[in-house]
Amino acid sequence: xxxVTQTPKHLVxxxxxxxxxxxxxxxxxxxxxxxxxKAKKPPELxxxxxxxxxxxxxxxxxxxxxxxxxxxxxxxxxxxxxxxDSALYLCASSQIERGWEKLFFGSGTQLSVL
Amino acid sequence: AQSxxxxxxxxxxxxxxxVELRCNYSSSVxxxxxxxVQYPNxxxxxxxxxxxxxxxxxxxxxxxAEFNKSQTSFHLRxxxxxxxxxxxxxxxxxxxxxKLTFGGGTRVLVKP
Numbered sequence: 001x002x003x004v005t006q007t008p009k010h011l012v013x014x015x016x017x018x019x020x021x022x023x024x025x026x027x028x029x030x031x032x033x034x035x036x037x038k039a040k041k042p043p044e045l046x047x048x049x050x051x052x053x054x055x056x057x058x059x060x061x062x063x064x065x066x067x068x069x070x071x072x073x074x075x076x077x078x079x080x081x082x083x084x085d086s087a088l089y090l091c092a093s094s095q096i097e098r099g100w101e102k103l104f105f106g107s108g109t110q111l112s113v114l
Numbered sequence: 115a116q117s118x119x120x121x122x123x124x125x126x127x128x129x130x131x132x133v134e135l136r137c138n139y140s141s142s143v144x145x146x147x148x149x150x151v152q153y154p155n156x157x158x159x160x161x162x163x164x165x166x167x168x169x170x171x172x173x174x175x176x177x178x179a180e181f182n183k184s185q186t187s188f189h190l191r192x193x194x195x196x197x198x199x200x201x202x203x204x205x206x207x208x209x210x211x212x213k214l215t216f217g218g219g220t221r222v223l224v225k226p
Binding site: 092108 | 216
């Protein structure tokens with residue numbers, strides 16, 4: 001199994017809603033990532049979990065709250081988002097190969113905030 | 115600090131024609147270099163990588179790239195494109211222990 005699975009694929013939410021994005025991998029990778037991608041732009045790193053501990057937070061607003069319940073699962077909890085948060089949210093996991101990290105990406109959740 | 119510049123935001127190309135996507139990088143230390151492809155409504159997929167050794171690297175789907183240290187470039191090429199190659203292509207660099215740095219992306223539109 002070389003897949004990173006993200007659910008839901010699409011999400012529409014209001015600015016007062018609370019929702020969660022989910023990500024799952026069964027490749028035994030110990031690093032997992034959240035990226036945000038606006039249309040026609042490269043992905044921007046949000047968070048990195050290493051061995052289930054948050055290791056990088058790229059100054060992301062607190063309305064985004066990551067959680068890593070176990071080594072296979074990664075969640076992103078959303079609350080009080082703004083319309084400018086509408087984007088494709090990508091999850092990735094990685095393995096170390098000869099000193100470099102090979103990233104495996106999920107297909108993403110397309111989020112629209114109304 | 116690292117940076118990656120993709121010189122073309124869009125490249126239209128006819129089917130079965132060759133294509134070259136240009137990428138230049140800047141770094142004060144040695145970096146690994148990558149090309150990722152993103153098909154519509156998909157995540158990113160690794161096309162190829164340069165770690166060390168031979169400067170010509172071959173990847174999946176008939177793509178290859180050449181590392182040129184003196185010109186700090188890592189251009190991607192394919193001799194004959196298919197309609198299915200229509201996608202966004204990202205060049206990226208990574209220094210040891212650092213996060214991946216992406217270029218701005220190049221949208222390839224293959225026309226019949």
